[in-house]
Amino acid sequence: MALGLQTRESTEAAPQPGLFRTIVESITDGIVVIDERSTILYCNPAAERLFGWPDGELAGRPIDVLVPEEYRPRHQFRVRAFAHGEAQSRRMGSRQAHILGQRYDGSEISLGITILRSGSMMMAVIRDLSDWIRENRELERLANTDPLSGLQNRRGFSEAAERAIRKGPGEDCRFFLLMLDIDFFKQVNDRHGHDAGDAAIRNVAVVMREALRSKDLVARWGGEEFVALLSLNGRKEALMVAERLRMRIASTTFSGGPGVALGMTASIGLVDGPGEGEGLDAFVRRADLALYEAKAKGRNRVVFLSP
Structure with a gap:
């Protein structure tokens, strides 16, 4: 040369x-x-x-x-x-x-x-x-992960959900958005301390990972709220998935301190979509309205809100 x-x-x-x-x-x-x-x-x-x-x-x-x-x-x-x-x-x-x-x-x-x-x-x-x-991907993963629950955080979920929605739900499927809130979470913190509250959040995260599929997008939305984007055949299947998740949370106990076993329940709002021209933010707001209705009706229940 x-x-x-x-x-x-x-x-x-x-x-x-x-x-x-x-x-x-x-x-x-x-x-x-x-x-x-x-x-x-x-x-x-x-x-x-x-x-x-x-x-x-x-x-x-x-x-x-x-x-x-x-x-x-x-x-x-x-x-x-x-x-x-x-x-x-x-x-x-x-x-x-x-x-x-x-x-x-x-x-x-x-x-x-x-x-x-x-x-x-x-x-x-x-x-x-x-x-x-590899290092960049690990940094990105950490930036998109909630450190307490190990689930995606709001930022990571929003990015992944928007990509999934652009791609589409798959043949013969529809998207459903599930929003979950731990009932009376403040009382757990007030009576048993923040360590017990953290344990409740981790427990819900474990149940959601086990109850939902690996392809479902699951995240801690903030505080005691969680969100999941599901691709399912229809409303009946979505309600079955949400109800199964609610019952598994209600049947699970976690440690509230030495010798203290605590139980909890969760309220779930469920919507399908997104509707034509509806962005992710509006989609999430509808799920939040469904969650609000579930809590207003007495908590520990699933409410599906039609568009």
């Missing part, structure tokens, strides 16, 4: 090509050079390690061997577009929008790539973003 350097005044102090090769072969970022036919002309040791290829076996192979098969047509199109475009460099993938590469063993890897063009050759500088992606 030919490397050169031009200075403004002279080339007397220019680094020797051997220094460039030492740098290229020592850095931790992978470097891959391809020709106009997308054949690999050169790759440094970091690239071989990154993609898990044996030493010296990448040169001469098509660049497609480093791309998952399903993405190869799109990758080829992007490479051709860059080769015939005016730009001399381009960033492909970032911490916000990574791309996928393929290792020698077939596993996938998240990458950030900068490509540069020199005549008919292109060079890619490749960085492994896998650790950053």
Whole structure:
């Protein structure tokens, strides 16, 4: 691989090509050079390690061997577009929008790539973003999780529910929104302390996870209120699910302190939708109205509120 350097005044102090090769072969970022036919002309040791290829076996192979098969047509199109475009460099993938590469063993890897063009050759500088992606996803999970209950928090639920609603409930299904409130929660705190109140919240979270399906979106909405987005066949099934949840909460006890076993009940509001042109906020407000009616009618009951 030919490397050169031009200075403004002279080339007397220019680094020797051997220094460039030492740098290229020592850095931790992978470097891959391809020709106009997308054949690999050169790759440094970091690239071989990154993609898990044996030493010296990448040169001469098509660049497609480093791309998952399903993405190869799109990758080829992007490479051709860059080769015939005016730009001399381009960033492909970032911490916000990574791309996928393929290792020698077939596993996938998240990458950030900068490509540069020199005549008919292109060079890619490749960085492994896998650790950053994992850390970012964990931070996002923590930001969307309620620390007391372990369920999604309001922010996480709102984002996930809006995505689910845009996607649709599935064939022969409708969305139902369930809002649940622990009855007389303040009395638990006042009589037995906040530790008992925290135990009640954790207990309800456990029951909801066990009573509902893994694909249902379940969250602690705030305080002693919980919410769930369900995709079900119809009103009858939704009422059965809500009633089963109510009865399981009523039959569960939890610790209110040393030697103290407490029980509790919950009121549940249930609505279907969202209606045409109705956003998530309005959908939630209808469920809250249904919950208010359940509490007004004596608590420990399910109320379905028609649109």
